[in-house]
Amino acid sequence: MNTAVGARDFGVYVHVPFCSVRCGYCDFNTYAPGEVEGATREGYVEAALREMDLARAAMPGDTRAARTVFFGGGTPTMLDSSALIALLDGIRGTWGLSADAEVTTEANPDSVTKESLHALARAGFTRVSLGMQSAVPHVLRTLDRTHNPANVARAVAAARDAGLKVSLDLIYGTPGESLSDWRASLEAVIALEPDHVSAYALVIEPGTRMGAQLRRGEVQPTDPDTQADMYELADTLLSEAGYSWYEVSNWAREPGDRCRHNMAYWRSQDWWGVGPGAHSYLGPHAHPDGEQVPARRWWNVKHPRAYAARLAEGGSPEAEGESLDPEDLRLEQVMLRLRLSEGIPAELIEGRAEAVSTLIADGLLDGAAALRGTLKLTRRGRLLADLAVRALAF
Numbered sequence: 001m002n003t004a005v006g007a008r009d010f011g012v013y014v015h016v017p018f019c020s021v022r023c024g025y026c027d028f029n030t031y032a033p034g035e036v037e038g039a040t041r042e043g044y045v046e047a048a049l050r051e052m053d054l055a056r057a058a059m060p061g062d063t064r065a066a067r068t069v070f071f072g073g074g075t076p077t078m079l080d081s082s083a084l085i086a087l088l089d090g091i092r093g094t095w096g097l098s099a100d101a102e103v104t105t106e107a108n109p110d111s112v113t114k115e116s117l118h119a120l121a122r123a124g125f126t127r128v129s130l131g132m133q134s135a136v137p138h139v140l141r142t143l144d145r146t147h148n149p150a151n152v153a154r155a156v157a158a159a160r161d162a163g164l165k166v167s168l169d170l171i172y173g174t175p176g177e178s179l180s181d182w183r184a185s186l187e188a189v190i191a192l193e194p195d196h197v198s199a200y201a202l203v204i205e206p207g208t209r210m211g212a213q214l215r216r217g218e219v220q221p222t223d224p225d226t227q228a229d230m231y232e233l234a235d236t237l238l239s240e241a242g243y244s245w246y247e248v249s250n251w252a253r254e255p256g257d258r259c260r261h262n263m264a265y266w267r268s269q270d271w272w273g274v275g276p277g278a279h280s281y282l283g284p285h286a287h288p289d290g291e292q293v294p295a296r297r298w299w300n301v302k303h304p305r306a307y308a309a310r311l312a313e314g315g316s317p318e319a320e321g322e323s324l325d326p327e328d329l330r331l332e333q334v335m336l337r338l339r340l341s342e343g344i345p346a347e348l349i350e351g352r353a354e355a356v357s358t359l360i361a362d363g364l365l366d367g368a369a370a371l372r373g374t375l376k377l378t379r380r381g382r383l384l385a386d387l388a389v390r391a392l393a394f
């Protein structure tokens with residue numbers, strides 16, 4: 001066993017780059033049927049399994065089993081459950097899976113059935129994260145979401161019947177969404193009693209269809225004050241319903257309902273990202289020959305066709321990578337962990353006493369926690385998390 005890595009957990013991310021329709025706001029590496037010429041779902045599964053074979057050889061002496069697995073996308077459930085199960089079996093064969101592993105798949109409410117969810121649960125999946133986004137028809141239309149709101153309740157009931165934990169994803173700040181629309185979505189989520197909720201402020205990237213609509217003046221952006229009110233409403237209603245925030249955009253019923261895979265990213269644990277455009281990270285460790293290997297992050301070629309072609313030729317799908325020195329790692333820790341309710345140890349930002357005092361005086365950091373040596377965001381701080389990170393990290 002490579003002891004230097006033994007202290008960190010290991011997880012596997014699998015990127016599935018297919019969707020039935022591309023939503024106008026979405027900037028993820030995903031392709032609708034008309035956009036993905038030359039790359040099939042069968043070819044993708046074969047290529048992803050080949051990448052796993054290469055991965056094992058790239059981690060000599062490392063015997064860690066995966067403690068978490070996350071199938072994200074795209075829409076992983078565009079693959080048949082048998083294909084998702086084959087990929088999970090590939091992970092078992094390559095790294096092994098801990099007995100208590102968390103295994104999540106993202107899904108669109110329309111892309112799962114009672115049968116598919118039962119099959120996934122029998123094969124070892126433990127959790128499903130459903131893209132609900134909103135419960136309000138005009139908001140769903142603006143987001144190009146194709147699902148019928150009633151399918152969310154069906155999918156949640158089917159997932160629960162299969163014994164899966166359920167997370168629901170919401171987006172707020174959609175053009176034309178009012179505070180009362182947002183309240184209706186939050187109330188609908190709470191009525192469905194998921195174990196976990198993620199609520200993201202809509203980001204409109206320039207290269208997307210919605211970005212073009214914005215440029216042409218066809219949609220109006222939500223003003224930042226309204227978005228802040230929406231965040232506060234989410235936190236109030238979710239807290240009243242028994243959910244606690246544990247990361248700026250994430251709430252869970254119990255500590256055990258937090259997404260362990262995402263927690264591992266935020267705490268700079270190790271992970272291998274399989275699939276087109278997937279990112280991987282391995283922290284500093286000792287090679288079995290004794291050489292010290294610095295922390296490294298790398299990412300795969302983005303297009304599914306290029307990804308499959310590289311692997312078919314027996315090559316690595318890596319596009320580029322970078323080594324991280326201890327200062328890079330410290331900055332990354334501040335940026336990621338400050339967004340967690342557990343906060344960061346004050347030692348991580350030594351020499352920034354003035355910035356800390358200002359952030360406490362402005363109500364962004366919790367003063368009592370700071371006295372005990374931990375920097376934690378207040379609710380106001382969560383609204384301005386990026387500003388707090390900039391003040392502390394750079």
Ligand SMILES: C[S@@+](CC[C@H](N)C(=O)[O-])C[C@H]1O[C@@H](n2cnc3c(N)ncnc32)[C@H](O)[C@@H]1O
Pocket residue numbers: 025026027028072073074075106107108109130131132133169170171200201202203204205
């Ligand atoms: C990559 S999607 C995968 C899940 C699934 N394809 C779906 O959309 O239901 C994960 C989540 O990212 C969020 N998301 C995607 N694009 C976003 C954007 N531009 N702004 C904010 N959130 C976004 C959505 O809430 C979505 O559920």
Ligand code: SF4
Pocket residue numbers: 018019021022023026027028030073074075108131
């Ligand atoms: S379904 Fe999800 S991944 Fe696919 S385009 Fe829409 S938001 Fe993006």
